[in-house]
Amino acid sequence: MDKIAILDFGSQYTQLIARKLREMGIYSEIFPFSHSLENLKNFSPKGIILSGGPSSVGDEGAPYRKISELVNIAPILGVCYGMQLVTKDLGGKVIPSNKREYGMTYLKWEDNSIYDGDTQMVWMSHGDTVEELPKNFKILAKTNSGAIAAIHGKLDGKDILALQFHPEVSHTQNGEHILGKFVFEMCGVKATWSPQNILNELTKKVKDRVQDGHVLCALSGGVDSTVVGVLLTRILGVDKVECCFVNNGLLRKNEYEEVLGIYRSLGLNVTGIDAEDDFLTALKDIVEPEKKRKIIGNKFIEVFDQFIKSKDQITFLAQGTLYPDVIESVSPNGASVTIKTHHNVGGLPEKMKLKLVEPLRELFKDEVRAIGAELGIPKEILMRHPFPGPGLAVRVLGDITKEYLDILRDCDAIFTEELKSSGLYAQIWQAFVVLLPIRTVGVQGDNRSYEKSVALRAVTSRDGMTADWFDFPHDFLKKVSGRITNEVRKVNRVVYDITSKPPGTIEWE
Numbered sequence: 437m438d439k440i441a442i443l444d445f446g447s448q449y450t451q452l453i454a455r456k457l458r459e460m461g462i463y464s465e466i467f468p469f470s471h472s473l474e475n476l477k478n479f480s481p482k483g484i485i486l487s488g489g490p491s492s493v494g495d496e497g498a499p500y501r502k503i504s505e506l507v508n509i510a511p512i513l514g515v516c517y518g519m520q521l522v523t524k525d526l527g528g529k530v531i532p533s534n535k536r537e538y539g540m541t542y543l544k545w546e547d548n549s550i551y552d553g554d555t556q557m558v559w560m561s562h563g564d565t566v567e568e569l570p571k572n573f574k575i576l577a578k579t580n581s582g583a584i585a586a587i588h589g590k591l592d593g594k595d596i597l598a599l600q601f602h603p604e605v606s607h608t609q610n611g612e613h614i615l616g617k618f619v620f621e622m623c624g625v626k627a628t629w630s631p632q633n634i635l636n637e638l639t640k641k642v643k644d645r646v647q648d649g650h651v652l653c654a655l656s657g658g659v660d661s662t663v664v665g666v667l668l669t670r671i672l673g674v675d676k677v678e679c680c681f682v683n684n685g686l687l688r689k690n691e692y693e694e695v696l697g698i699y700r701s702l703g704l705n706v707t708g709i710d711a712e713d714d715f716l717t718a719l720k721d722i723v724e725p726e727k728k729r730k731i732i733g734n735k736f737i738e739v740f741d742q743f744i745k746s747k748d749q750i751t752f753l754a755q756g757t758l759y760p761d762v763i764e765s766v767s768p769n770g771a772s773v774t775i776k777t778h779h780n781v782g783g784l785p786e787k788m789k790l791k792l793v794e795p796l797r798e799l800f801k802d803e804v805r806a807i808g809a810e811l812g813i814p815k816e817i818l819m820r821h822p823f824p825g826p827g828l829a830v831r832v833l834g835d836i837t838k839e840y841l842d843i844l845r846d847c848d849a850i851f852t853e854e855l856k857s858s859g860l861y862a863q864i865w866q867a868f869v870v871l872l873p874i875r876t877v878g879v880q881g882d883n884r885s886y887e888k889s890v891a892l893r894a895v896t897s898r899d900g901m902t903a904d905w906f907d908f909p910h911d912f913l914k915k916v917s918g919r920i921t922n923e924v925r926k927v928n929r930v931v932y933d934i935t936s937k938p939p940g941t942i943e944w945e
């Protein structure tokens with residue numbers, strides 16, 4: 437399989453390069469800019485992309501790679517910082533721009549070898565500019581204000597293309613076309629990354645890793661763990677893969693029974709563990725969000741621990757880690773700060789001496805959905821909105837009781853039902869109801885009431901890192917609010933959350 441290596445110099449867009457290439461059917465992996473030459477050679481990429489980054493090539497200690505060593509391995513594309521590094525390292529000159537260019541910029545092509553057209557709108561984000569080209573390089577394009585925007589040259593017979601703008605950002609017109617010129621024409625890559633090929637690769641890797649082992653797969657009802665469970669069962673056989681699904685009392689309405697039913701119909705060897713009382717007892721009187729998360733995380737470990745004790749042949753724990761989680765931890769700027777402790781079963785492997793198997797480690801969410809579809813997992817599961825590990829515990833604000841959870845479940849079921857029947861569900865990244873820890877006055881029937889309030893939350897997002905609130909038609913909000921206040925006793929007020937992320941987070945706790 438043809439592969440592209442992306443060296444990460446710290447740009448916020450590095451992931452987008454990988455994602456764009458994957459969408460074009462090309463396998464690519466991101467490495468820290470300092471990835472050793474030997475490992476890079478072993479990866480045997482057909483092309484190397486140098487990402488953008490926040491540094492200035494002139495700064496002391498700015499991230500550096502010797503271009504002549506890299507081009508020895510494969511042709512190079514430098515993007516933004518990558519372009520400046522190529523220029524400086526090969527003897528050209530980079531200077532601070534007198535004007536920072538940020539955002540949409542008009543480009544004029546002087547040479548049509550990589551772009552068919554005279555002008556192009558592109559996305560720029562830079563403070564430095566190339567002033568003098570390295571020897572034997574030529575200018576392909578300049579910006580409206582005369583800054584050099586694209587250059588090309590050869591070293592040791594291999595192409596080096598460098599761009600000041602970001603072809604990976606969707607605002608850049610025909611950015612994919614330019615990436616395509618590099619990967620297909622200059623690197624000679626063939627687009628072979630398809631769901632069927634991904635499955636073949638995964639099958640080989642999983643067999644190599646697990647061999648005769650037995651795997652525990654903890655299912656959450658979400659896309660990732662379901663794909664992991666079905667994938668491993670198909671590859672290793674139903675006798676080798678023990679799945680479990682825990683009712684922690686914090687799931688949505690009827691979710692435990694419905695999801696267990698789906699798992700069984702998919703042919704999984706799944707045990708339902710009803711631990712509702714256990715979890716709710718442990719959460720009694722706990723109001724602080726991080727405490728809730730820790731208690732839930734620890735409870736999960738206890739429950740799995742007990743389950744494993746009854747199955748002594750288990751040697752592996754499966755996890756649905758995705759590529760974005762992995763990339764974050766290799767970024768040259770280090771892993772991003774933990775804003776919330778996201779629940780996972782982190783402590784379990786060491787405690788139980790289990791080895792990890794993470795078959796989705798190299799995939800983006802859309803690829804996981806594509807192979808899920810290939811495996812015959814119903815759309816109903818694949819298109820589900822993300823659901824946090826601590827479940828409704830972080831949506832019942834403050835104190836958690838069974839009564840509060842039931843009220844929330846009823847409201848949430850109405851909201852979800854309306855989203856699905858109106859066809860809006862698929863346009864939204866995540867939508868849910870939050871039960872507020874206050875009571876407000878209302879008039880219901882002939883009586884004044886003093887009952888609970890709920891907030892509706894619905895956001896669009898690409899990856900959950902940033903988000904915008906969803907602009908519902910007013911009639912839709914009116915209908916949901918009417919149904920909730922009429923059908924759910926104990927709720928007399930509905931509000932809609934119009935906060936983006938940042939500054940808000942998606943969840944309220």
Ligand code: XMP
Pocket residue numbers: 729776777778779822823824825826866900901937940941942943944
């Ligand atoms: P926030 O609220 O941080 O959420 O904007 C970003 C995404 O992460 C989900 N989320 C969690 N997922 N355990 C999880 O597994 C957690 O503790 C947790 N907290 C938030 C959230 O639903 C959104 O998709």
